[in-house]
Amino acid sequence: MLDTESELIAVNARALALRELTLASLSLGVATGLLAVDHEAALVYSLDTNRKPVVAEGVKQMERGAERLGLWFAQLPQEQVFSMLRVAY
Structure with a gap:
């Protein structure tokens, strides 16, 4: 529990700051079917968590390509990878 008024104010400030993100x-979560909201009881329920996510074929292809690229980059020095990707560090 919160013991002091300053702790309560701090929690309130963080709650307000994260309101839009929440x-x-x-x-x-509601749009993807992971959550349901009971407005009358002010509760959020988790829905079917056992269902396997559906991955689009395009994402599967990118995953395979990323895996190959990662294996290739792992054999090179970090500086060379950064240079090839034009990443400044």
């Missing part, structure tokens, strides 16, 4: 997260 709403966006809940909205995404």
